[in-house]
Amino acid sequence: MCLNENPLNPYPELKEEFQQILTEVPFNRYFNEVTQKLQELLSNYIEIGGDCIAMGNGADEMLYYLFTSLNAPESYILSLAPSYFDYKSYSSAVGMSCRFLHLDQNYNFKADEFLQLLQPVNCKLGIICNPNNPTGNLFAAEKIIYIIENTDKLILVDEAYFEFAGETLLDYVHKYPNLIILRTFSKSFASAGLRFGYLVSNPENITEIKKVITAFNLSLVTQAFALVILRNKEIFLQNIVTLIKEREYIYSRLSQIDEIEPIKSYTNFITFTAGNKTKKLFKYLQTNGIALRAVWQHPVLEDHVRVTVSRKKDNKLFLQKVKEFIQT
Numbered sequence: 001m002c003l004n005e006n007p008l009n010p011y012p013e014l015k016e017e018f019q020q021i022l023t024e025v026p027f028n029r030y031f032n033e034v035t036q037k038l039q040e041l042l043s044n045y046i047e048i049g050g051d052c053i054a055m056g057n058g059a060d061e062m063l064y065y066l067f068t069s070l071n072a073p074e075s076y077i078l079s080l081a082p083s084y085f086d087y088k089s090y091s092s093a094v095g096m097s098c099r100f101l102h103l104d105q106n107y108n109f110k111a112d113e114f115l116q117l118l119q120p121v122n123c124k125l126g127i128i129c130n131p132n133n134p135t136g137n138l139f140a141a142e143k144i145i146y147i148i149e150n151t152d153k154l155i156l157v158d159e160a161y162f163e164f165a166g167e168t169l170l171d172y173v174h175k176y177p178n179l180i181i182l183r184t185f186s187k188s189f190a191s192a193g194l195r196f197g198y199l200v201s202n203p204e205n206i207t208e209i210k211k212v213i214t215a216f217n218l219s220l221v222t223q224a225f226a227l228v229i230l231r232n233k234e235i236f237l238q239n240i241v242t243l244i245k246e247r248e249y250i251y252s253r254l255s256q257i258d259e260i261e262p263i264k265s266y267t268n269f270i271t272f273t274a275g276n277k278t279k280k281l282f283k284y285l286q287t288n289g290i291a292l293r294a295v296w297q298h299p300v301l302e303d304h305v306r307v308t309v310s311r312k313k314d315n316k317l318f319l320q321k322v323k324e325f326i327q328t
């Protein structure tokens, strides 16, 4: 329960369709019409033209490409903190640095402070992860739009958990030339191991980003599988409804325990604290076969851990063990 994976795995149900498509795609070729079909279905799903989309091997790879396209001597990106850890890893991998605006005790931030940190000429990109990982909260769309409207710097909104939140800024891509959206199939479409993610922005930005993407970067196997997933998207979207119910169940049960404080989540995980007992609880769960993610490195999340919403029986066991620990 520690990597924010989707536990509901509909792959066995789709086995025949996966097998079928593997017989249809000629893997001796670099290029096949499956690419066009995938682009069409993705365009339909997110309701935006194919020239606004760049696809790759997971959101992480798209971050890497985006940073590569923006890299310049002494340049940096701006992120909130705590937020997705790998903004720092991939920006430093391409030679950029990463600066942070730290969240307040309500896991929020002031738009004007973000705008101020964006100002220096060496700042190439501001990132807002929404909903935010690892806090799980959702920033107000108005706040992000205010930032986008008051800067000419590029703003990346990482919507890795969009389907669990239901809120998106994707509709604003045509309105704001400095807006880029990041999405992944890893969470909502239960495909962490498939590696499929995409960026959405206006065609000019997409053209710039594509200049650093290698030719045929996305294997035909991944494309074929992503196509089957989109053809069957209702199964996956229904599973999200189930996971959201489970998330609310865990949240309400954790809230009822006096010594536990969960943060309201719009994702497939819940971050919570058991005060100064958190680290012992973490170990107790570990010895009982339940792995959580320690997210207590940032002062705002001192004594916090993150649990991924899982299958009903695992969630029940997790809650039972938490209660057991608190009562002893």
Ligand SMILES: Cc1ncc(COP(=O)(O)O)c(C=O)c1O
Pocket: 003, 004, 057, 058, 059, 060, 061, 084, 129, 133, 158, 160, 161, 183, 184, 185, 186, 192, 195, 196, 197
């Ligand atoms: C906020 C956020 N962005 C991006 C990613 C990377 O997703 P992918 O598996 O598509 O590389 C993750 C994965 O946990 C994430 O939490």
